[in-house]
Amino acid sequence: MTEAQHPLDHLLRADRLPHIWCPGCGIGIAMRCLVLALEELGRPLDRVVVVSGIGCSARVAGYVRLDGFHTTHGRAIPFATGLKLANPDLTVIVFSGDGDLAAIGGNHLIHAARRNLDLTVICVNNFIYGMTGGQFGPTTPLAARSTTTPYGNFEPPFNLPALVAASGAVYVARWTVFHVRRLIAAFQEAIAKKGFSFVEVLSPCPTGYLRRNKLGEALEMMRYFKAQSEIRHGADPAEAGIEMGGKLILGKFVDIERPTYQERMRKQLAMFFIEPYAEKVREEIEAEEVES
Amino acid sequence: MSRWEVKIAGFGGQGIILAGYLLGKAAAVYDRRHATMVQSYGPEARGSACASQVIIADEPIYYPYVTEPDVLIAMSQEAYMKFAAEVKPGGLLLIERDLVALDTGRSDFVRSGVRLHALSATKIAEELGHRIVANIVMLGFLCALAPIVSPSGMKEALRSSLPKSAIELNLLAFETGYERGLQVGYNLAGNPS
Amino acid sequence: MKRGPAVLTGVHFFNGDVACAEGALAAGCRFFAGYPITPATEIAERMAERLPEIGGTFIQMEDEIASLSAVLGASWAGVKAMTATSGPGFSLMMENLGFGYMTETPCVIVNVQRGGPSTGLPTLVGQGDMMQARWGSHGDYETIVLAPSSAQEMFDLTIAAFNLSEKYRLPVLLLSDAVIGHITERVVIPAEEEIPIVNRKKFAGPREAYLPYLPDEDLVPPMVAAGEGYRVYITGLTHDERGYPSTSPEVQERLVRRLVEKIRRNARDIIRMEERGVEDAEVVLVAYGISARVAYRAMELARAAGRRVGWLRLITVWPFPEERIRDLATRVRAFIVPELNLGQIVREVERCAAGRARTIPVLRPGGAVHDPREILAIIEETFHD
Numbered sequence: 028m029t030e031a032q033h034p035l036d037h038l039l040r041a042d043r044l045p046h047i048w049c050p051g052c053g054i055g056i057a058m059r060c061l062v063l064a065l066e067e068l069g070r071p072l073d074r075v076v077v078v079s080g081i082g083c084s085a086r087v088a089g090y091v092r093l094d095g096f097h098t099t100h101g102r103a104i105p106f107a108t109g110l111k112l113a114n115p116d117l118t119v120i121v122f123s124g125d126g127d128l129a130a131i132g133g134n135h136l137i138h139a140a141r142r143n144l145d146l147t148v149i150c151v152n153n154f155i156y157g158m159t160g161g162q163f164g165p166t167t168p169l170a171a172r173s174t175t176t177p178y179g180n181f182e183p184p185f186n187l188p189a190l191v192a193a194s195g196a197v198y199v200a201r202w203t204v205f206h207v208r209r210l211i212a213a214f215q216e217a218i219a220k221k222g223f224s225f226v227e228v229l230s231p232c233p234t235g236y237l238r239r240n241k242l243g244e245a246l247e248m249m250r251y252f253k254a255q256s257e258i259r260h261g262a263d264p265a266e267a268g269i270e271m272g273g274k275l276i277l278g279k280f281v282d283i284e285r286p287t288y289q290e291r292m293r294k295q296l297a298m299f300f301i302e303p304y305a306e307k308v309r310e311e312i313e314a315e316e317v318e319s
Numbered sequence: 320m321s322r323w324e325v326k327i328a329g330f331g332g333q334g335i336i337l338a339g340y341l342l343g344k345a346a347a348v349y350d351r352r353h354a355t356m357v358q359s360y361g362p363e364a365r366g367s368a369c370a371s372q373v374i375i376a377d378e379p380i381y382y383p384y385v386t387e388p389d390v391l392i393a394m395s396q397e398a399y400m401k402f403a404a405e406v407k408p409g410g411l412l413l414i415e416r417d418l419v420a421l422d423t424g425r426s427d428f429v430r431s432g433v434r435l436h437a438l439s440a441t442k443i444a445e446e447l448g449h450r451i452v453a454n455i456v457m458l459g460f461l462c463a464l465a466p467i468v469s470p471s472g473m474k475e476a477l478r479s480s481l482p483k484s485a486i487e488l489n490l491l492a493f494e495t496g497y498e499r500g501l502q503v504g505y506n507l508a509g510n511p512s
Numbered sequence: 513m514k515r516g517p518a519v520l521t522g523v524h525f526f527n528g529d530v531a532c533a534e535g536a537l538a539a540g541c542r543f544f545a546g547y548p549i550t551p552a553t554e555i556a557e558r559m560a561e562r563l564p565e566i567g568g569t570f571i572q573m574e575d576e577i578a579s580l581s582a583v584l585g586a587s588w589a590g591v592k593a594m595t596a597t598s599g600p601g602f603s604l605m606m607e608n609l610g611f612g613y614m615t616e617t618p619c620v621i622v623n624v625q626r627g628g629p630s631t632g633l634p635t636l637v638g639q640g641d642m643m644q645a646r647w648g649s650h651g652d653y654e655t656i657v658l659a660p661s662s663a664q665e666m667f668d669l670t671i672a673a674f675n676l677s678e679k680y681r682l683p684v685l686l687l688s689d690a691v692i693g694h695i696t697e698r699v700v701i702p703a704e705e706e707i708p709i710v711n712r713k714k715f716a717g718p719r720e721a722y723l724p725y726l727p728d729e730d731l732v733p734p735m736v737a738a739g740e741g742y743r744v745y746i747t748g749l750t751h752d753e754r755g756y757p758s759t760s761p762e763v764q765e766r767l768v769r770r771l772v773e774k775i776r777r778n779a780r781d782i783i784r785m786e787e788r789g790v791e792d793a794e795v796v797l798v799a800y801g802i803s804a805r806v807a808y809r810a811m812e813l814a815r816a817a818g819r820r821v822g823w824l825r826l827i828t829v830w831p832f833p834e835e836r837i838r839d840l841a842t843r844v845r846a847f848i849v850p851e852l853n854l855g856q857i858v859r860e861v862e863r864c865a866a867g868r869a870r871t872i873p874v875l876r877p878g879g880a881v882h883d884p885r886e887i888l889a890i891i892e893e894t895f896h897d
């Protein structure tokens with residue numbers, strides 16, 4: 028199927044092609060999965076907003092034909108927080124890179140998870156700062172080469188699922204761009220989930236990471252994703268750390284219920300104010316009763 | 320008089336800022352005049368003691384700091400030592416009798432023509448129920464001794480600013496201080512008694 | 513408890529910070545994100561108490577970067593939004609401030625200035641962020657900065673800040689100071705219908721016809737909000753009228769010129785000042801914020817001594833009232849500029865005076881306001897030489 032005929036065109040900004048990504052880059056696959064997930068999910072697309080920070084992954088906000096906000100480096104989550112709280116009817120998806128979300132934006136990531144804000148965060152982890160030419164970041168495995176670890180990385184990386192799970196996320200999953208179907212399903216679950224959901228997407232960056240580490244081209248990375256993956260739903264995310272060339276634990280690690288920021292806020296304020304919080308709280312209680 | 324400059328000074332916990340706030344509020348909101356209150360010392364920033372400066376006027380107030388007070392309420396020895404000499408001739412100097420010793424060893428300390436009145440505000444407050452209202456006793460005392468704000472305005476300010484449970488005691492404190500002031504004698508400012 | 517009124521019509525005895533919060537609510541602000549910092553904390557505290565009463569949203573963020581980000585996000589959800597801080601937090605906001613100018617996002621940022629640099633004097637007054645407010649974010653831009661000098665103006669100018677930000681689509685800064693933030697004064701809040709409110713120009717045409725950065729004649733593009741079906745793409749990258757990133761120098765020229773020109777061309781509409789005794793003055797005091805009130809006393813003292821001294825208070829500091837200073841420079845002997853920094857706005861006065869009148873700074877690095885007599889002494893000197 029060629030780009031022009033693809034039925035997803037109405038969800039992509041064809042007028043922005045060609046995109047900036049290198050051949051073999053996995054970000055495009057992750058974006059396509061998001062778009063497919065959204066189409067099948069049936070949410071009113073006019074009310075879906077994609078917010079990103081800065082980086083190769085963050086460019087997604089400008090390629091999807093949705094309301095898209097390409098904010099500053101690391102600040103997608105707090106920007107999304109303002110959007111969501113000011114208009115709770117919006118479905119707000121943060122789509123950004125590992126450096127953007129976990130290094131410069133790391134503080135916002137854990138606080139949004141702690142608050143259990145009703146956001147979906149999709150993090151493309153390519154183990155590197157792609158956009159700036161391959162510097163190491165907070166997810167770069169030990170010993171890996173990057174332009175700023177010319178002798179090999181000696182900083183231990185974050186295990187992102189463990190970090191966000193410990194911070195309070197109610198949905199945490201990890202997949203790779205090889206696992207397209209799983210990824211689409213995970214995006215749908217994450218978006219449908221009320222509260223802070225997080226999907227880590229392992230993705231090849233041939234330009235900034237693979238070549239410098241003699242890991243071949245994207246295809247080899249895809250083979251690695253296939254061969255070394257072990258799907259363990261419900262696994263303790265603390266045991267899902269990633270080592271260079273090592274096994275990749277994938278799956279849905281967390282799927283729990285916890286009141287969201289706005290539910291807690293309304294409940295708390297309803298003790299003081301009749302309107303407008305009490306109405307909402309009653310609706311919520313009734314909805315819960317119907318569900319259970 | 321169209322302009323009053325008031326300094327209320329003491330130490331933390333005596334309700335110095337609250338007293339300044341209430342005085343300013345009575346003037347601004349209930350007597351419909353201009354009033355400012357600042358908590359810092361302005362140009363002479365120093366010391367860790369607590370002071371509030373209130374200016375009440377019919378005209379807009381630009382410079383909000385008190386340089387030559389018409390009224391000084393000194394609730395501590397330190398406040399008295401620091402500010403008593405600033406009080407304008409013809410001004411009013413009110414001191415907490417039990418916390419301020421007047422004998423400073425300096426004869427020229429308080430300028431001539433300053434009316435000085437002492438009141439055991441803290442003791443009175445304790446007798447009324449709580450020492451915390453000593454500041455309000457002092458405000459009552461002040462209102463009786465100078466036409467700075469209307470007593471009714473002052474009482475409205477108390478009612479609108481304090482938690483419900485505290486209003487009764489504070490009104491009582493104000494009345495008590497006011498009566499003590501009347502016993503001393505009502506005088507228009509500028510007429511030393 | 514029932515919902516409270518958004519506009520507290522009546523006469524109050526408020527401190528500047530509280531008046532600022534009430535001004536924001538009266539202007540229609542329904543979202544506040546902030547991080548506590550002296551001497552601006554009371555603004556957040558008041559908003560935390562009042563916004564829930566009227567169905568708005570208050571959130572305390574993890575830092576000031578997040579606070580401004582959330583405010584920008586809320587603005588794009590179509591809600592008027594504000595944050596408030598002091599020097600250290602203001603420094604943290606600089607990058608997203610630029611994002612606000614670049615994406616033309618209306619919002620209000622309050623800086624209740626304290627003595628700096630760094631943590632400086634947390635509780636004491638300063639006016640050292642005046643140039644940072646103008647130039648603090650990288651790249652070329654123009655901004656609007658208002659400097660209140662009373663609790664009443666903390667109310668009035670917060671409303672003005674919202675109105676200007678909505679009219680010209682940019683973050684507007686309210687540069688207050690620790691004295692004005694904490695001074696408690698009579699504040700008169702008018703009836704709701706007497707408060708002029710400006711709302712952003714919205715685009716209402718069909719989606720296909722919408723170009724998010726196609727300006728009207730006033731150089732301001734009509735705005736939409738997220739979720740309204742226009743599917744906008746908003747980026748801090750240099751962008752064309754569609755909002756799409758571009759690396760062309762022509763697009764950069766067109767965009768950045770417009771961002772600057774939309775303020776410069778409307779400077780007359782934006783600039784406000786207050787003057788006293790300038791008509792016959794030989795020497796004019798130029799000041800803003802608390803320093804203007806101190807300078808006023810100095811003018812009174814000088815006038816009482818028979819000196820023809822005038823007083824010009826900057827209400828809008830940026831854009832700077834260049835025309836007025838240039839004009840006065842041809843007829844006065846000197847400008848005296850007292851400010852609580854070691855020489856910021858005085859440079860602007862000097863630039864505009866361009867040697868036609870002397871410009872004399874009276875500077876203190878914050879911590880305390882001037883003594884009016886100190887300014888008076890400088891006035892006297894100008895009459896002696």
Ligand SMILES: Cc1ncc(C[n+]2csc(CCOP(=O)(O)OP(=O)(O)O)c2C)c(N)n1
Pocket residue numbers: 081082083084085100123124125126127128151153155156157158159164
């Ligand atoms: C404040 C700031 N610092 C640095 C940069 C430069 N910068 C742009 S993208 C980036 C790293 C992005 O890495 P990541 O989030 O992993 O995204 P990727 O490109 O790998 O998808 C950096 C450091 C910037 N834009 N802003």
Ligand code: SF4
Pocket residue numbers: 047048049051052053054083084153157158231232233234235236
């Ligand atoms: S640098 Fe890496 S992440 Fe960026 S586009 Fe190229 S391959 Fe993708």
Ligand SMILES: [Mg+2]
Pocket residue numbers: 082124125126151152153154155156157164
């Ligand atoms: Mg990356």
